[in-house]
Amino acid sequence: MPSGSRLPAPGRPAIVKLAQLSTRYPPGPGGVERHVAEISRRLVARGHPVTAYATDLYQEYPWRRLEPSVPREEVVQGVRVRRLPAWTLPGEFHYPFFRGLPRALDADRPDLLHAHTYGTHHAAAARKYGRSHGVPYVLTAHFHPIWSIHGGWLRHRLRSFYDHRLAAPIVADAATLIVQTHEEERLIREIGLELPKVATIPPGYTPLPDPTPGDRPFSRSIGIEGPFVLFVGRLASNKGLGALVDAFSSLHRSDPTACLVLVGEDGGELERVTSRVRQKGLGEWVRTPGFLSDERMLAAAFRESRVFALPSEYEAFGLVLLEAMAQGTPVVASRVGGIPEFVEDGIAGLLVAPSDVNELAQALQQLWNDPERRRRLGDYGRDVVVPRYSWDRVVDALEVVYREATAG
Numbered sequence: 001m002p003s004g005s006r007l008p009a010p011g012r013p014a015i016v017k018l019a020q021l022s023t024r025y026p027p028g029p030g031g032v033e034r035h036v037a038e039i040s041r042r043l044v045a046r047g048h049p050v051t052a053y054a055t056d057l058y059q060e061y062p063w064r065r066l067e068p069s070v071p072r073e074e075v076v077q078g079v080r081v082r083r084l085p086a087w088t089l090p091g092e093f094h095y096p097f098f099r100g101l102p103r104a105l106d107a108d109r110p111d112l113l114h115a116h117t118y119g120t121h122h123a124a125a126a127r128k129y130g131r132s133h134g135v136p137y138v139l140t141a142h143f144h145p146i147w148s149i150h151g152g153w154l155r156h157r158l159r160s161f162y163d164h165r166l167a168a169p170i171v172a173d174a175a176t177l178i179v180q181t182h183e184e185e186r187l188i189r190e191i192g193l194e195l196p197k198v199a200t201i202p203p204g205y206t207p208l209p210d211p212t213p214g215d216r217p218f219s220r221s222i223g224i225e226g227p228f229v230l231f232v233g234r235l236a237s238n239k240g241l242g243a244l245v246d247a248f249s250s251l252h253r254s255d256p257t258a259c260l261v262l263v264g265e266d267g268g269e270l271e272r273v274t275s276r277v278r279q280k281g282l283g284e285w286v287r288t289p290g291f292l293s294d295e296r297m298l299a300a301a302f303r304e305s306r307v308f309a310l311p312s313e314y315e316a317f318g319l320v321l322l323e324a325m326a327q328g329t330p331v332v333a334s335r336v337g338g339i340p341e342f343v344e345d346g347i348a349g350l351l352v353a354p355s356d357v358n359e360l361a362q363a364l365q366q367l368w369n370d371p372e373r374r375r376r377l378g379d380y381g382r383d384v385v386v387p388r389y390s391w392d393r394v395v396d397a398l399e400v401v402y403r404e405a406t407a408g
Contacts, residue, residue, distance in 0.1 A: 015047050017108075018110060021052075021125070022036040023055055024054050024060075029291060037079070042392065045078065055085070062266075070083070085099040086099065112135065114402075115137060115138070115140070118142065118171070126139070127170045127173050136175040137175065140201075143179070147313070175196065176196060176404070176405060180338055202342070203394060205391075212296040222289050226259050227306040228260060228305055231260075234267035241262065247311075247360040250361040262287070274288070302327035303329065305329055310332070314354075316337055317337070328382045329381075331343065331348075335353060348377065348381050
């Protein structure tokens with residue numbers, strides 16, 4: 001029997017009725033959203049009833065709800081999904097609330113709550129419900145430090161207020177705080193919070209389907225003929241896209257056939273990126289095709305790219321790097337957050353200082369002109385790094401956390 005479909009064996013927790021809480025759930029895009037969906041369906045396969053509670057949002061920046069055709073309650077791969085109406089405070093006070101979450105939890109009576117993402121309304125709601133009903137809750141941080149969050153000065157001040165005035169009881173009352181990397185734990189401790197038991201559980205990798213067949217199908221679909229640097233992710237302020245455009249400008253001067261492709265939803269940065277591309281005179285050499293819903297075409301994009309770049313100011317982990325590695329594509333990424341814990345510099349990829357345009361340009365140039373090094377890094381990423389990250393290992397570790405929480 002496949003490991004993902006076995007029922008709890010000796011040493012595994014008894015069947016636990018689980019509530020997974022996340023601001024969004026697929027088809028809303030994003031790493032946390034995929035994380036919650038992957039663990040939820042595997043927990044169901046192991047016999048645990050799971051309800052995922054999310055808002056009706058597709059994305060937060062800009063604020064956009066799911067299409068009316070997406071059911072507000074449905075069962076997806078065995079997971080009961082409840083999407084509750086979201087509302088937010090105006091302007092820079094933006095903060096999504098679940099309308100009706102306490103009532104939904106009261107009606108469903110879960111045995112354990114698992115809240116995802118530090119600083120969210122549903123984490124506070126999980127703590128409150130747990131205290132009033134004697135139900136344990138665990139918190140997966142998916143943590144971002146103040147300086148990496150979306151927004152300006154006021155947003156940062158509000159986050160500082162939360163860190164130092166509101167976060168302590170919400171974090172401390174969790175049965176377990178789950179982090180994905182040791183760096184994430186260090187950053188949370190830096191705030192000065194008293195932490196409960198901490199479990200470090202790296203995320204899993206969700207394989208993409210085989211690439212669309214044919215001769216460079218992705219390149220043809222967006223009308224480019226030359227080699228390209230690829231970025232995949234939200235076009236957001238913390239992704240280092242300005243530095244990437246500047247570094248690519250240097251690369252393009254040395255190889256006029258080079259292109260830059262930025263794949264992903266606009267997270268508020270597209271206009272700035274487009275403006276910088278125009279200023280650099282790179283209009284026809286930089287493409288922004290938007291979000292790619294066709295995963296076979298996305299796999300083709302990774303495989304066809306000469307180099308994948310993720311120059312973020314911060315990444316709690318950086319799952320998209322595993323997606324690139326799985327296609328044998330060499331990666332260049334910022335030396336931030338959890339990235340150095342799985343991308344060995346010079347072995348699994350090249351790491352650079354965030355916002356350092358010169359260092360980023362040099363790293364791109366080194367790989368661009370060295371096919372043997374690209375092959376060596378790509379092979380190591382695909383054959384050594386990617387196999388370390390499976391969702392079944394994540395769920396094995398979560399079942400231990402759940403068993404300890406419910407026993408306590």
